[in-house]
Amino acid sequence: xxxxxxxxxxxxxxxxxxxxxxxxxxxxxxxxxxxxxxxxxxxxxxxxxxxxxxxxxxxxxxxxxxxxxxxxxxxxxxxxxxxxxxxxxxxxxxxxxxxxxxxxxxxxxxxxxxxxxxxxxxxxxxxxxxxxxxxxxxxxxxxxxxxxxxxxxxxxxxxxxxxxxxxxxxxxxxxxxxxxxxxxxxxxxxxxxxxxxxxxxxxxxxxxxxxxxxxxxxxxxxxxxxxxxxxxxxxxxxxxxxxxxxxxxxxxxxxxxxxxxxxxxxxxxxxxxxxxxxxxxxxxxxxxxxxxxxxx
Amino acid sequence: xxxxxxxxxxxxxxxxxxxxxxxxxxxxxxxxxxxxxxxxxxxxxxxxxxxxxxxxxxxxxxxxxxxxxxxxxxxxxxxxxxxxxxxxxxxxxxxxxxxxxxxxxxxxxxxxxxxxxxxxxxxxxxxxxxxxxxxxxxxxxxxxxxxxxxxxxxxxxxxxxxxxxxxxxxxxxxxxxxxxxxxxxxxxxxxxxxxxxxxxx
Numbered sequence: 001x002x003x004x005x006x007x008x009x010x011x012x013x014x015x016x017x018x019x020x021x022x023x024x025x026x027x028x029x030x031x032x033x034x035x036x037x038x039x040x041x042x043x044x045x046x047x048x049x050x051x052x053x054x055x056x057x058x059x060x061x062x063x064x065x066x067x068x069x070x071x072x073x074x075x076x077x078x079x080x081x082x083x084x085x086x087x088x089x090x091x092x093x094x095x096x097x098x099x100x101x102x103x104x105x106x107x108x109x110x111x112x113x114x115x116x117x118x119x120x121x122x123x124x125x126x127x128x129x130x131x132x133x134x135x136x137x138x139x140x141x142x143x144x145x146x147x148x149x150x151x152x153x154x155x156x157x158x159x160x161x162x163x164x165x166x167x168x169x170x171x172x173x174x175x176x177x178x179x180x181x182x183x184x185x186x187x188x189x190x191x192x193x194x195x196x197x198x199x200x201x202x203x204x205x206x207x208x209x210x211x212x213x214x215x216x217x218x219x220x221x222x223x224x225x226x227x228x229x230x231x232x233x234x235x236x237x238x239x240x241x242x243x244x245x246x247x248x249x250x251x252x253x254x255x256x257x258x259x260x261x262x263x264x265x266x267x268x269x270x271x272x273x274x275x276x277x278x279x280x281x282x283x284x285x286x287x288x289x290x291x292x293x294x295x296x
Numbered sequence: 297x298x299x300x301x302x303x304x305x306x307x308x309x310x311x312x313x314x315x316x317x318x319x320x321x322x323x324x325x326x327x328x329x330x331x332x333x334x335x336x337x338x339x340x341x342x343x344x345x346x347x348x349x350x351x352x353x354x355x356x357x358x359x360x361x362x363x364x365x366x367x368x369x370x371x372x373x374x375x376x377x378x379x380x381x382x383x384x385x386x387x388x389x390x391x392x393x394x395x396x397x398x399x400x401x402x403x404x405x406x407x408x409x410x411x412x413x414x415x416x417x418x419x420x421x422x423x424x425x426x427x428x429x430x431x432x433x434x435x436x437x438x439x440x441x442x443x444x445x446x447x448x449x450x451x452x453x454x455x456x457x458x459x460x461x462x463x464x465x466x467x468x469x470x471x472x473x474x475x476x477x478x479x480x481x482x483x484x485x486x487x488x489x490x491x492x493x494x495x496x497x
Contacts, residue, residue, distance in 0.1 A: 008411060008479055008482040008483050008486060009410050009411070009478060009479065009482055010410070010411055010412075010413075010478040010479075010481060010482045011410045011411065011412035011413075013412070014411070014412055014413050014478075014481075014482075015474075015478045018477065018478060018481060019459075019474065022452055022458065022459060022477070023458070025456040026453060026456065041413070044413040045413055045481070048413050048481065048484070048485050048488075049453055049481065051426075051434050051437075051484075051488060052338075052434065052438065052449075052453060052454070052484075054426045054430070054431050054434045055337075055338050055431075055434050055435055055438055056431060056435065057333070057334040057337045057338065057343075058333075058337070058343050059329075059330050059333070060329035060330050060333045060347075060350075061347075064325075064329060064333070064347055064350065064351075065322055065325045065326060065329060067347075067351060068325060068350065068351045068354050068355070069321070069322065069325075071351050071355055072321075072354070072355055072358050075355060075358075075359070225344075259344075261342070261344065263342075265389070267344065267345065267389070269348045
C-alpha cells in the first residue's frame with residue numbers, strides 16, 4: 001500500500017526506545033537503568049503519544065447492547081429460516097432405480113428451490129443496484145445541502161411540518177427540506193427519491209432540526225444523520241402505535257438503510273437505527289425540540 | 297463454577313454463552329462496551345460507524361464462539377475481530393485524502409524521512425489541557441493515518457498489546473508490526489505538529 005507515510009520513519013534512537021516502552025506497557029517507571037538522555041527521550045515519546053488521549057470519544061449508549069442483541073437475534077432467525085435439504089435413499093430394483101413418491105416430491109421441491117435461489121440472486125443484484133443508486137441520489141442531495149448552506153450563512157433549508165405537531169407537544173417541528181434545493185436549483189428532482197421507493201411520496205426522511213440549531217449541533221461534536229431512507233415506523237407512530245425502536249430496516253431488500261451524515265458522507269447499515277443517543281427513527285421523549293428524528 | 301456472574305472470567309462467560317446461558321453474552325458486552333467502542337471510534341472516526349462495527353464484532357464473536365480456544369485470553373481475540381471488522385469498514389467506506397506532509401524534520405537523502413521526537417522544539421501540552429483547535433489537530437492526525445498504521449498504534453498504546461500479541465492477532469510478521477508502529481508514531485507526530493504549526497501562524 002502506498003500512502004503519504006510510507007517513507008516516514010522514527011529515528012533509530014526513538015524506535016529503540018519505543019520498542020522498550022511497548023515491552024513495559026508504556027509505563028515509564030518500569031524501565032530500568034535509563035540514562036538522563038534516554039529518560040528524556042522516553043518522556044518525549046510518551047508526551048507525544050499522550051496526545052492521543054485527547055481524541056474525542058463517547059461512552060456506549062444505553063441501547064448499544066440491546067441493539068447488538070437484536071442484531072444477533074435477527075441473524076439467528078435468518079439462520080433458522082434457512083431450508084435444509086435431506087437426501088432420501090434411492091433403492092435399486094430389477095428394473096433399475098426406484099424413486100419413492102416422497103423422493104419425487106423432494107426432487108420437485110429441490111428444483112423449485114433452485115429456481116427460487118436463482119430468482120433470489122437476481123433480486124439481490126437488483127437490490128444492490130437500487131441501494132447504490134439510492135446512495136448516489138442521497139449524496140446529490142447532500143452536495144446540494146452543503147452548497148445551499150454555504151450560500152445561506154451556514155443554515156439548512158427547512159420547513160415546518162404541522163402534521164407532526166401531535167408528536168411534539170403541539171409545536172410544529174422544523175425539518176430539513178430538500179424540496180427547496182430543487183426549487184432553487186441546488187439538486188435535481190430525481191435525487192429526492194430512492195429508486196426502490198417507486199416515487200410514491202417522499203422516498204427519503206429528513207431530520208427534524210431547525211436551521212438555527214445547525215451550529216449548535218455541530219458544537220456537540222458528534223456525527224448525526226441529516227437524511228436517510230424513508231423512516232419505516234413513522235406511520236405506525238403517527239397512528240398511535242408504539243413501534244419497536246430496534247426494528248431493523250427493510251430498505252433495499254433488507255440490505256440496509258442509507259443515511260446521509262453531517263460530514264456529507266453516505267452510510268449504509270443493517271443495524272437497528274439508533275446511533276449514540278440519537279434516536280433516528282423515534283423521539284427520545286426527553287428534549288423534543290432538539291431531537292434528531294427522521295420525518296417524511 | 298462460580299455462581300456470581302460478575303466473578304466469572306471472560307472465557308468462562310463465553311463458555312457459558314456457548315452452553316446456552318443467556319445472561320453471559322450481555323455481561324461480556326457490558327464489560328467491553330466502552331473500551332471497545334472507544335477503540336473503534338478512534339479507528340473508524342465516527343461514533344455511528346463505531347457502533348455499527350461494534351455490533352458486527354460481537355455478532356462475529358457469537359458466530360465464532362465455538363471455535364475459540366478457551367485456554368486463550370478473550371480480550372485480544374475480541375479486539376482482533378473488531379480490528380478486522382474495522383478494516384473491512386475502511387475498505388468499504390474510506391476514500392480519504394491523505395494530508396500532504398511537506399514539513400521535513402530530518403532526512404537521510406535516500407527518500408526516507410526520519411522523525412526524532414526529542415529534536416522537536418515544540419513544547420507539547422498535556423492532553424487534558426488542549427483547546428478545541430488542538431483537539432481537532434489530534435483528531436485530524438489520527439484520522440489521516442492509514443488504517444494499517446492506525447490499528448497497530450491503537451492496539452499497542454490503548455490496549456497495551458505486545459508486538460507478539462499484535463503479530464499473532466493480525467497474522468503479520470513481528471518486524472512488520474514494529475515498523476508499522478514506528479511509522480504510525482512518526483506520522484502522527486508529524487501531522488499533529490504540521491497542523492498545529494499552521495494554526496499558530
